Amino acid sequence: MNKQISAAPKTLSFNFLKPYLFLLPIYILMIVFKYFPFAMAFGKSFFEWNGTNVNLFIGFANYKKAFADPSLRASVINCFWMAVSNVIIVLTIPLLAAELLFALKSAKGQYMIRTAFIFPMVVPIVVIILLWKWILAGDNGVFNTILTRIGLPQLTRPWLGSSKTALGAIIAIGFPWLGIAGLGGLQFLLYYGALQSIPKALFESAQIDGVNTWRRFFYIDVPMLASQIRLTVTLAIIGAVQVFDKVYILTKGGPGTATIMPSVVLYEQGFTYKKMGYSSAIGVLMFIVILALTVVNQAVMKKTEHMD
CATH class of the missing domain: 1.10.3720.10 (MetI-like)
Structure with a gap:
């Protein structure tokens, strides 16, 4: 009986998480190709950066x-x-x-x-x-x-x-x-x-x-x-x-x-x-x-x- 009771919450938890697991690849792709580049662009907007070797912080100059x-x-x-x-x-x-x-x-x-x-x-x-x-x-x-x-x-x-x-x-x-x-x-x-x-x-x-x-x-x-x-x-x-x-x-x-x-x-x-x-x-x-x-x-x- 105790084993059945303990197994029930695990089943409910998995059923709750299952839709999000299917969406996980989409979230990963969005983070990698959208949110991360935007965060990087926001940070680099405060730098004099040429994409390679020049990377100097200049504040709001840009x-x-x-x-x-x-x-x-x-x-x-x-x-x-x-x-x-x-x-x-x-x-x-x-x-x-x-x-x-x-x-x-x-x-x-x-x-x-x-x-x-x-x-x-x-x-x-x-x-x-x-x-x-x-x-x-x-x-x-x-x-x-x-x-x-x-x-x-x-x-x-x-x-x-x-x-x-x-x-x-x-x-x-x-x-x-x-x-x-x-x-x-x-x-x-x-x-x-x-x-x-x-x-x-x-x-x-x-x-x-x-x-x-x-x-x-x-x-x-x-x-x-x-x-x-x-x-x-x-x-x-x-x-x-x-x-x-x-x-x-x-x-x-x-x-x-x-x-x-x-x-x-x-x-x-x-x-x-x-x-x-x-x-x-x-x-x-x-x-x-x-x-x-x-x-x-x-x-x-x-x-x-x-x-x-």
Whole structure:
């Protein structure tokens, strides 16, 4: 009897720990490849460090340098416009596409159109970026060629080579923004899935009361999509602060500082000029900005949700 009683707590203890044992490899990988590098970067941000033999403690000098860096200031302004554009994009076109698809009566038609919308998401992002680099090329690009063929040669220009159009061209990559998972495709799926989960009784009641499409959208769909909207806006802001691949592949931050982004400054300072300590400081500042913007966005969206 005593042996059975003593064995029971051991069994309960093992059953309690078993799920965490399955998650242990994930925790280890996160600690090794995420938390440890971040802790190391935070520590090295207080050093003049070139990644190899130079490792001198300089306190907050890297942070002071970051606030005085003109290229970093320019990147913050570009990042702001990128964030605003991303938020506008995820709140309009993916939501509109999800609403139009949800309104389609044919289940087979919904499946076919949904598949056509999300199929481009399987294409690697680098392939999409290089394709758009060819489309927007200034000399023999597809876009300029089309403008010339339709009789509008005066509108042709080096879209990625002009400081007036380069940032806008980068923001417009992937139009209509459903082929890139990070800015359109993922948001489209979130909105569409949330619309499908809304109880049909709400739509039936609205139809009986004579509610038109626009009133249903603003008074039923949008409030029920509040959680998804909050998530998509947060992801859009984070994506704008962290954007690197599009900018570096297309323009490397040029011409001048027209498309420079914090991530590009971080990369160049760390891997081109071997200022790893200064690069780490920029990375820490980016983390603080992302954290602050995420907290503010969550608070604002929750307040709006409670008001509704």
